[in-house]
Amino acid sequence: EVQLVESGGGLVQPGRSLRLSCAASGFIFHDYAMYWVRQAPGKGLEWVAGISWDSIGVGYGDSVKGRFTVSRDNAKKSLYLQMDSLRIEDTALYYCAKDLSSGYFGSPGDAFDVWGQGTMVTVS
Amino acid sequence: EIVMTQSPATLSVSPGERATLSCRASQSVNSNLAWYQQKPGQAPRLLIYGAYTRAAGVPARFSGSGSGTEFTLTISSLQSEDFAVYYCQQYNNWPRTFGLGTKVDIK
Numbered sequence: 001e002v003q004l005v006e007s008g009g010g011l012v013q014p015g016r017s018l019r020l021s022c023a024a025s026g027f028i029f030h031d032y033a034m035y036w037v038r039q040a041p042g043k044g045l046e047w048v049a050g051i052s053w054d055s056i057g058v059g060y061g062d063s064v065k066g067r068f069t070v071s072r073d074n075a076k077k078s079l080y081l082q083m084d085s086l087r088i089e090d091t092a093l094y095y096c097a098k099d100l101s102s103g104y105f106g107s108p109g110d111a112f113d114v115w116g117q118g119t120m121v122t123v124s
Numbered sequence: 125e126i127v128m129t130q131s132p133a134t135l136s137v138s139p140g141e142r143a144t145l146s147c148r149a150s151q152s153v154n155s156n157l158a159w160y161q162q163k164p165g166q167a168p169r170l171l172i173y174g175a176y177t178r179a180a181g182v183p184a185r186f187s188g189s190g191s192g193t194e195f196t197l198t199i200s201s202l203q204s205e206d207f208a209v210y211y212c213q214q215y216n217n218w219p220r221t222f223g224l225g226t227k228v229d230i231k
Contacts, residue, residue, distance in 0.1 A: 035220075037168075045160075045168065045211055047220040061219045062125060095167055100179075109215040111158035111173035113180075118167060 002026035002114050004096050009119030012086055020119055022079040022096030027114075030074035031102035033057075035112060036081050038092035038121075048094070049081060052105035064090075086123045093118040126150050126214050130223035136231040143199040145226045147212035152192045156216035159188055159197045162225075163208045171210075172197065202228070 008020040022034070036048040049070040050059045058070055069082040079096050097112035104110040127150040137143045147157070155175040160168040170179040172188035175195060185200040199206055207230055212223045 037222075044209075044224045045162075045213075045222040047213075047222060050220070059218045059220075100170070100173060107217050108154070108156040109220065111170055111179075111213070111215060112160075112168075113170045113173075115167035115169075 002098075004098065004114055004116035006094060006096050006116045006119035009094065009121045011122045011124065014086060014088055014123055016086055017082070017084045018086060018121060020081040020083065020094055020096075020121070022081075022116060024077045024079065024098070027098070028102070029077040030054075033099045033105045033109070034072060034079045035097045035099075036070060036079075037095045037097055037112070037115075038090075039095070039118075040089075040092045043092075046092070050105070050109070051079070053102070057105045083121070086121075088123050091121060091123045093120050125219060126153060126217050126221050128212055128214055128221050128223035130210075130212055130226050132226060133224070134227045134229065136229055137202050138231045139204060140201050141231075143202055143206075143228055145197040145199075145210055145228070147190075147195040147197070147223055149193045149195075149214055153214040153216035155191045156214060157188075157190070157195050158213045158215065159186075160211045160213065161206075161208045162211065168211065199228075 035050040051070045095118045097115045099110040100113040129148045157175045159172040162168045176188040209225045
């Protein structure tokens with residue numbers, strides 16, 4: 001079964017840092033671009049960051065650029081999100097997601113076919 | 125950044141009726157458009173990609189259409205399990221962007 005499991009969320013003060021992890025299983029992790037998407041309480045989905053299968057390509061949403069860093073470890077089948085200088089408005093449920101097809105990144109990319117259940121980050 | 129505008133914000137439909145959801149992009153995204161369904165307490169689920177291709181396991185009552193800047197998701201005959209929030213997303217350009225969603229609720 002294809003599965004993504006996020007961890008690392010919690011309560012953190014403004015200005016502090018937090019690192020999220022996403023453990024993948026059931027598919028060839030190193031073949032797929034991976035992404036982080038967040039959802040503030042009661043709000044819609046916001047694309048946060050993406051990384052190519054080989055870590056050469058990365059992209060960020062405007063609201064997190066310069067503060068968040070996405071990375072991956074293909075040997076560990078894991079995706080990460082380093083979040084620095086956290087703000088109250090970063091409070092959200094953070095999902096990791098994978099591309100539908102292997103080998104996509106850049107423009108155009110691909111849809112997200114598998115999502116984790118999310119990890120909650122509260123900045124207060 | 126490409127802005128995705130969904131309408132209406134809320135759609136009240138009776139079971140068995142047809143639902144039509146719209147999504148407009150601020151510039152062309154070609155056919156690089158996906159639709160997701162999200163139920164309370166659950167992660168989003170991919171329904172449609174490439175503007176009109178159903179994802180694996182998605183019932184045939186869901187269909188997508190459009191290209192360029194105008195897109196539509198149609199649910200031909202609403203079932204009880206279809207009441208949810210639906211999001212469109214473009215993946216033609218960076219950053220990937222989502223619409224604010226359309227909530228489909230029971231009339």
